[in-house]
Amino acid sequence: MREFYTITELTREFGVSTRTLRFYEDEGLIAPVRRGRTRLFRPGDRHLIKQIMRGKRLGFSIAEIREIVQMYKEPPGEAGQMRAIVDRVEEKRAELRQKRKDIEETLAELDQVEENCLNRLAELRVAS
Amino acid sequence: MREFYTITELTREFGVSTRTLRFYEDEGLIAPVRRGRTRLFRPGDRHLIKQIMRGKRLGFSIAEIREIVQMYKEPPGEAGQMRAIVDRVEEKRAELRQKRKDIEETLAELDQVEENCLNRLAELRVAS
């Protein structure tokens, strides 16, 4: 695994602009190290960006994505903190399950649309 | 099934404002009938709103949602049109499958987070 990535390498890989990655840094989602003023992205940063993109595809806001990635990296703390995290994890899971249900329903309706189209095509073939 | 719903009935059911429903009408997502100037929403409109909310939860933009609901109601046309719709349906399905994959991955990572927390809690209990 490579030690560092430049910002443009990652913009190409993920199909985003440099502005976007810098914006995510401003927002506290990633924290690449610097050589002088130039950002150097490590594999960990790259993986974080992957998680951010996933969150974006699922329609989570930056704030929500921040919450999620913070859960990933929360250091082992005391019991109360642990329980709080477990609770927040369960909340997010509930949201994700809702989204999954929404997807299944939408897929089912699209199946219906396709079937109607194919039936219609069959009719046209008979009629002609 | 009721014949008509008022705008506030639906705002309460779906947890949105009247502004939002009027906005969706401006955007061509719904087209309630009128009695005078007042909007009357039929069951079909209500169902459309349900689909819109699903789209929103999945992070689709208004433009994307418009595309989807238009596929639902496209009237039976000629063969070329049918094939075009089938293609667009397949595109949307691909997007939805990607989202579903994103959900599975996120759920798996959240499971991991929870497990770490529970392990940590167990450790704390032993140590005390």
Add this chain to the structure above:
DNA sequence: TGCGCAATTGACTTTTACGTAAGAATTTTT
């Protein structure tokens, strides 16, 4: 050492998806 390219910061702009407020018209309630 001078050139060009990539990277940086900062400021301003844009788009999306509504929120909010004003004022008039209708409808409903008392």
Add this chain to the structure above:
DNA sequence: AAAAATTCTTACGTAAAAGTCAATTGCGCA
């Protein structure tokens, strides 16, 4: 009928998530 509530249109405002532009800065290299 008068008061209260709902709805309407129109218009301006705003937060989030970047896009765009300008003015540097620094690195690789011929």
